[in-house]
Amino acid sequence: MDRTVDARGLVCPQPVIKAKKAMKDMTEGILTILVDNEIAVQNVMKLGNYSGVNPSSTKLSDKEYQILFYMEKGAESVQKNTLEECAPDSRKKGLVAVLSSDQMGTGSEELGRILMKGFVYALTQLEELPETILLYNGGARLSTQGSSSLEDLKSLEAQGVEILTCGTCLNFYELTEKLSVGTVTNMYEIAEKMAGARLVIRP
Structure with a gap:
């Protein structure tokens, strides 16, 4: 039927x-x-x-x-x-993307947010995706409710990319309850991920 x-x-x-x-x-x-x-x-x-x-x-x-x-x-x-069905094998082992702000570059804040949105989208289009994305300080805003990059981060997570957001940062910005993609992490794990990375990219 x-x-x-x-x-x-x-x-x-x-x-x-x-x-x-x-x-x-x-x-x-x-x-x-x-x-x-x-x-x-x-x-x-x-x-x-x-x-x-x-x-x-x-x-x-x-x-x-x-x-x-x-x-x-x-x-x-x-x-x-x-989870395996939602994770095409397109991640590059040891590639870590670090997002420490919701803006890219200095100068205009409005332009910086536009550039960061474009950067996160560009990550979704890479032939080899990052294995992990670390978000801390202002970058924690990107993984929370209302972020213009939320759908792109969800798309990356759906393809197996690990999305980790600093818990201390979420608490500081009072965004703990608004985390909408990935999981909460701590500074030890952030340091561990960066120390073990083969390549770290930062916008």
């Missing part, structure tokens, strides 16, 4: 989780998954390929994509967990 899963408006890993759950309830038929961004398309397609259901995708409009899973008896079971 055919089935449709509407995952529009959801960020990874939610579309993958919803598709995976629907697959468990189906033995035959066509499973249609609707999403609204290309990252979700890539991750759901990857789930379909792992599962042996001959997935195909179609762009219906600027913000609507359709993915079809052709369910058949005996299809290969899913071997990867959800």
Whole structure:
């Protein structure tokens, strides 16, 4: 029996989780998954390929994509967990990006914020993504509610990039409850990550 899963408006890993759950309830038929961004398309397609259901995708409009899973008896079971399905192997081992401000450069604060937003977006487009992104001092604002870089950081996290924000900094700026991507870290781990990095990039 055919089935449709509407995952529009959801960020990874939610579309993958919803598709995976629907697959468990189906033995035959066509499973249609609707999403609204290309990252979700890539991750759901990857789930379909792992599962042996001959997935195909179609762009219906600027913000609507359709993915079809052709369910058949005996299809290969899913071997990867959800986080692995959302983490394409495109990270560069030992590459750490350090964001210590929500602005890039000095001079105009407004321009600095525009440049930082562009830099974080540029990270999402690299052929080799950072393994870890460290955010501290003013950079802690980037991973919190209301940040213009939040969706780009979520996209990076969905692809397996570790996002770590300084807990002391969140407390100082009274943003602890507004952290919206990644996890809280401490200065020891920040020092450890930087000391163990093969390459550290700073905007």
